[in-house]
Amino acid sequence: MNILCIGGGPAGLYFALLMKKQYPAHQITVVERNRPYDTFGWGVVFSDQTLGNLVKADEDTARSILQAFNHWDDIDTHFKGQVVTSGGHGFCGIGRKRLLNILQARCEALGVKLVFETDVSDDQALAAQYDADIVIASDGLNSRIRTRYEASYQPDIDTRKCRFVWLGTKKLFSAFTFAFEETEHGWFQAHAYQYDGDTATFIVETPEEVWLKAGIDKMSQEEAIAFCERLFAKYLDGNALMANAAHLRGSANWIKFPRIICKNWVHWNTVNQKQVPVILMGDAAHTAHFSIGSGTKLALEDAIELSNSFSQYGEQGMQAVLDHYQQLRSIEVLKIQSSARNSMEWFENVSRYTALDAPQFAYSMLTRSQRLSHENLRVRDASYVRSFEHWIAEQAYAKAGVPMPASAQAIPPMLTPYKLRDVVLKNRIVVSPMAQYSAVDGVAGDYHLVHLGSRAMGGAGLVFAEMTCVSADARISPGCPGLYAPEHTVAWKRIVDFVHANTDAKIAVQLGHAGAKGSTRVAWEGIDQPLTNDNWPLISASEQRYLPGVSQLARVASLADLDKISHDFVQATQAAEQAGFDWLELHCAHGYLLSSFISPLTNQREDEYGGSLENRCRFPLQVFAAMRAVWPQEKPISVRISAHDWVEGGITPDDAVQIARLFKAAGADLIDCSSGQVSKAEKPVFGRMFQTPFADRIRNEVQIPTMAVGAIFEADHANSIIAAGRADLCAIARPHLADPAWTLHEAAKLGVTDIAWPKQYVAGKFQLERNLERERQIAAASAGLTPQQIAAKLLEG
Numbered sequence: 054m055n056i057l058c059i060g061g062g063p064a065g066l067y068f069a070l071l072m073k074k075q076y077p078a079h080q081i082t083v084v085e086r087n088r089p090y091d092t093f094g095w096g097v098v099f100s101d102q103t104l105g106n107l108v109k110a111d112e113d114t115a116r117s118i119l120q121a122f123n124h125w126d127d128i129d130t131h132f133k134g135q136v137v138t139s140g141g142h143g144f145c146g147i148g149r150k151r152l153l154n155i156l157q158a159r160c161e162a163l164g165v166k167l168v169f170e171t172d173v174s175d176d177q178a179l180a181a182q183y184d185a186d187i188v189i190a191s192d193g194l195n196s197r198i199r200t201r202y203e204a205s206y207q208p209d210i211d212t213r214k215c216r217f218v219w220l221g222t223k224k225l226f227s228a229f230t231f232a233f234e235e236t237e238h239g240w241f242q243a244h245a246y247q248y249d250g251d252t253a254t255f256i257v258e259t260p261e262e263v264w265l266k267a268g269i270d271k272m273s274q275e276e277a278i279a280f281c282e283r284l285f286a287k288y289l290d291g292n293a294l295m296a297n298a299a300h301l302r303g304s305a306n307w308i309k310f311p312r313i314i315c316k317n318w319v320h321w322n323t324v325n326q327k328q329v330p331v332i333l334m335g336d337a338a339h340t341a342h343f344s345i346g347s348g349t350k351l352a353l354e355d356a357i358e359l360s361n362s363f364s365q366y367g368e369q370g371m372q373a374v375l376d377h378y379q380q381l382r383s384i385e386v387l388k389i390q391s392s393a394r395n396s397m398e399w400f401e402n403v404s405r406y407t408a409l410d411a412p413q414f415a416y417s418m419l420t421r422s423q424r425l426s427h428e429n430l431r432v433r434d435a436s437y438v439r440s441f442e443h444w445i446a447e448q449a450y451a452k453a454g455v456p457m458p459a460s461a462q463a464i465p466p467m468l469t470p471y472k473l474r475d476v477v478l479k480n481r482i483v484v485s486p487m488a489q490y491s492a493v494d495g496v497a498g499d500y501h502l503v504h505l506g507s508r509a510m511g512g513a514g515l516v517f518a519e520m521t522c523v524s525a526d527a528r529i530s531p532g533c534p535g536l537y538a539p540e541h542t543v544a545w546k547r548i549v550d551f552v553h554a555n556t557d558a559k560i561a562v563q564l565g566h567a568g569a570k571g572s573t574r575v576a577w578e579g580i581d582q583p584l585t586n587d588n589w590p591l592i593s594a595s596e597q598r599y600l601p602g603v604s605q606l607a608r609v610a611s612l613a614d615l616d617k618i619s620h621d622f623v624q625a626t627q628a629a630e631q632a633g634f635d636w637l638e639l640h641c642a643h644g645y646l647l648s649s650f651i652s653p654l655t656n657q658r659e660d661e662y663g664g665s666l667e668n669r670c671r672f673p674l675q676v677f678a679a680m681r682a683v684w685p686q687e688k689p690i691s692v693r694i695s696a697h698d699w700v701e702g703g704i705t706p707d708d709a710v711q712i713a714r715l716f717k718a719a720g721a722d723l724i725d726c727s728s729g730q731v732s733k734a735e736k737p738v739f740g741r742m743f744q745t746p747f748a749d750r751i752r753n754e755v756q757i758p759t760m761a762v763g764a765i766f767e768a769d770h771a772n773s774i775i776a777a778g779r780a781d782l783c784a785i786a787r788p789h790l791a792d793p794a795w796t797l798h799e800a801a802k803l804g805v806t807d808i809a810w811p812k813q814y815v816a817g818k819f820q821l822e823r824n825l826e827r828e829r830q831i832a833a834a835s836a837g838l839t840p841q842q843i844a845a846k847l848l849e850g
Contacts, residue, residue, distance in 0.1 A: 054079050057185040059173050059198065061085025063349050064335030065191030066156035068356035071111060073163040075360060082166040082183055089157075089169045095221045095297060096248025097152060098229075098346035101143035103353070110357045117155045122147050123247050127228035130415035131288065137415035141433030144229055144346075146248030152349070176201070176331065180324045187371075188322075188331040191352075194311065196337035206333060207316035215401050216269075216307040217258035217343075220281065224292035226253050231418060232288050233403060239263030240403045243285050244344065255294055256343065257281050258400060264307065274306060310397065313340040314390065318379045330375055334359065339386045342397035345422055347389050358382050391740070392422035398746075405753045409778050412444050417777040423742065427466070427772035445469060445776055453477050460807040466775040467768060468800060468808065471514065471782065473722050473758065475687035476635050478514035478782075479557055481775050482796045485762055485784035486517035486563040486638070488529065490575035495525065495535030497544045506551050508789055509558040510811045512796030515782070516558050518545070520565040520640050523621040526589045527566035527646070532575045536564065536625040536632075545632035553633070557809065561636030562629050563693065564622060564680075568646030569593040569607035569655070594649040594656040594663070594672075600733060609658070610646075618646070619676050626680045630688075637684055639677055642695040643730035647673040651712065652695070652731050654703045666708060670715050681720050689722035691760065696747035697728040699735035706747055713751045723758040723781065724751050742770055749779035760784050768799035801825055 056072060058065035061083050069081045099107075099122075107115040122145035130137045160167060173179055176198050180188050190198035199206055222245075230245040240263065244256040264270065269277050278294050285294075296306060318333040335352035359378045366373040399406075399421035406417055419425060431438040443462045449469035450457035455477060461469070468480045484505075491500040501518070509516045522528045522535045535541050545562070552560045572588045573581055583605050591607035592614055598604040610618070622639075629637055641647040649655040650672045656663050662672050681690055694716075696709035704712075713724045726748040729735050737743070744763030752759040761780035765771060771783040788795050800808045801821050810818045 054186040055184050056081045056187045056189065057180055057183045058083040058189040058191055059176055059179065060190070060192035060196075060335075060337070061087070061153070061157070061167065061169070062191055062193055062335060062352065063152065063156065064337075064352035064356055065189055066153065066160055067114075067353050068189055068191070068334065068359055069165045070114065070156065070160045070163055071356055071360040072363065073160070073165050074111060075364060077164070080166070080183075081164075082168060083160065084168045084171050084173055084179065086172040087169065089167070095219055095252070095254040096146045096148050096246065097349040098246060098248075099145050099147075099350060100346075101145070103350045104145060106354060106357065110353075110360075111159075114155065114159050117159070118147060118152065119145075121151050121155065121249075123249060125228055125247070128419065129226075129228040129230045130411075130418055131230070131232040132411045132414050133233075135411035137412055138228065139415070139419055139430065139434050139437045142229070143433075144246070146246050146254070148249050148252070149349075151249065173197070177322055177324060180322065180329055180331075184325055185329055186327070188329060189334055190331050190337050191334045192337055194313070194336040194340065196333070198331060199315070199333060199337050202320040202331065205317055205320035209314045209316070211312040213310045213312060213342075213397060213401065214261055215258050215397075216261050216264040216309055217256055218277070218281075218307045219297055220255045220257060220278065221295045221297060222253050222255045222289060222292050223251055223295075224253060224255075224289045225251070230288065232285060233407075233414075234284050235407070236263075236267065236284065238266035240407065241284055242400060242403055243288065245288070255285075257285070260401060260404075261309065269307060277306070310342055311340060312342070312390070312394065312397070313338075314387075315339065318383070319375050330371060332359070332375065332378075339390060341386075341389050341393035342400075344396045344400050345389075345393050345424075347393060351386060351389060354385070355382055358385075392424045395746075396422040402750075405750065406778070408753065408756065410448075412441055413776070413778050416441060417779070420773055420777050423773075426769045427776055428769045439463060441776070442466065458807075463805075465768065465772045465800070465803055465805060467771040467783065468805065469775070473636075473689040476559060476689055478559055480512075480514040480796065481782050482513045482515075482771060483760060483782050483784040484508045484511075484513045484516040484789045485786035486519045486561075487786050487790065488519045488533065488576065490530050490532030490577075492532055492534035495522070495528070495533070495538060495541050497534045497541070497548060501534065501544075502548050502551060505548055505560070506555070507793040509552040509556040509560065510814075511789075511792075511794035512800065512808070512810075513558055513785075513789070514796075515561055515636065516552065517561045517563055517638070517784075518548075518634075520563050520645075521545075521625070523564055523566055523618070523625040526591075527568075527571065527618075527621065529567040529571055530573050530575050531584070531587075533567075536562070536628040537621065542628045542632050545629075545634070549633040556811070559635040561638060561691075562632075562634045563638040563640050564625050564629070565640030566618060566621075566646035567591075568644070568649050569597050569599045569604065570644055572605055593646065594669075595658055597649070597655055599644065612660075615662075615672055615675075619672075619679050622676050623679050623683055626684050630683075630685060636689055636691070637680070638691045638693055638725060639673075639680060640693050641673045642693045642725075642727050644695075644732070647676065648695055648731060652698055652704050654698060654700060654732050666711055667715065670712060674715060674719050677716065677719050677721065690720075691723040691725050692716045692721045693725035693727055695728050695731055696726045696744070696751070697737075698731045699729050699737040700732045703731060706750060709747055710751055710754050713755045713757055717755055717757045721757070723760060724748075724755075725760040725762065725784065726751060726780070727762050740764065742774065745774055745779055748774075749777075752780060753778065758782075762786065768803055771799075 069083050073081050124145045127140045225247050232243040241259040247253040320331045322329050334355045341347040362374045362378040445466050446461040446464050453470035453472040455470050471478045524537045592610040593607035651669050656669050698704040729737050745761045748759040748761040758781040760782040762784040766788045774780050
């Protein structure tokens, strides 16, 4: 075949050499607009894992790259006059020019034709000139080819809100360094790392609004560099900052990052009467924010995967090769881009986290992408994690007013105590409210005693009863419990008393009204499906059917209805106190009645309860205020909200921040951050801890405690969330259905033995701990070499 690579960056060069090595008879040409051995950029960073991939792909190239790398393990985070160091990260830096020189030399050694100083304005004409069978579009971030065939590639380009500039310095950094400095205009941050014997990359970044306030847009290049030198003088030790591109002036050096995702990576052209695929690769196909150092990694791994696809599927034809390439790489790239997005958004919103103390700020920064978790950090630097856990425990026990035991020095964050008003939880794990549809006429019976009692014995700090309805017509289904009759209070008191007498957990009740989602069958007979008979009338903020054409029509709630509903919530609150509940939650989420007022999707009222967000929140706030007035002051009330409707025109995370502010002003103690279930048109983006960012943002912008929910199913998730200050509590739902003792079992997996079990179960505790220790020993004995060890052995010769 004749292969033409347009663009001589890492993607094009590496693919060319891998294919030439694999198929020496192919005629492969790389066309680059720059001069031979000339390029731009300071340094690039690879992880040890990426190095392992390069070793497997082409050992000769990997050896040359490894010998030119500057390697380090530590990350230093400078914040508010303190430096926090975390080790074991395994990064390597190399000059971009040096990397390309190595790839160019390897291409020439294998017989790849390199053509320099050729600016390609017509890829089709060039493909015809070289009689190309394949064209690789590796022409970078501003790809002309991607733009020319955008109807095929369907790129989605999102230009982000920070301005940043790539600079260099002769100051050498012993660690990957993040430095944060506050100015009168706002926060700036620097990303700095050494990449050769005498030079380091020094990236300066700040939100565009801060950049504009500082007047950098009006500065010359020299003035802008001088501004950065003054700002970060304490880290430069008298060394200057250097601009990379002398032909750029002033604000032209400061760019905004474009996040690029392409739906398709292949376009077909007719060249010399044959069908020729034009294949995107590297930055032309996708970008990942520089804060996780993955742009070059993705480019090289694109090249590896496409060459592997030819090896594995070449005999099946070009279409099979390309289908496999895009299918496999698009998934892997999406994972990296998801992590990069999290990292990018953290840096875009540094000011959100500046109220944190330096140790927690640094931890939040380290775990920002959600790729690096608490246990990942422990593997990398056990000493750092042990010290940080001790710091977290000290803070938690002091705030809870509980004496700190000696064993708390090594306690995971999720097991630290938490105090809200006068209620002290023994740990941060919550059994989420989960509908069980097992009540009879609103009465919680033996099922609820066993269900909630067993989970209270299972180690969680707080156990929630399911949404409990404030009137018979407020129920979701006939199987839902209530607190609107004396027998309901008696039944709940029996359960609360059991929890208090037999466990050290606290128990909460969530009060709600189903609204338009009421009068339905129990879940296992058809979720959200209306009852076949004995329906009750429904009301909502505005007239609606939850399931269009299926659900019963809910009428508009009148002002008289609102008075009655508010009275029902007050009576239920008083009943909850009589039953002895420790904690109360108001349900304002998931499309139920109070949620229907808040969301513009379900509220089209024209009175004082409709229109603006403040008006839409007016009735839920009135209900909350009435409840707070009769609930004991020493006990907390939390509020569950839908922080995202996942529907265009619905509630957004920006709205959720404002909703939280309104409830905080009304006296709410904590916001329980869920999302969705307001409309069947929703398109949520699922994933691990997918709703945690809502809790993170509300906690750190509104400065109110939050509870994270949604796809939190490992202790590692909970520890990462609590330690980073993304939420104060973690609500675990489905895992608690499968394992009532989830908290005790996860603690045992972490090796925590100093944790209270029900005295009747202590023998089981010892057996579990022995079994887990045996599993750890077997795993340790069978562990293979890490990519870092592979790279180290290669360097050894």
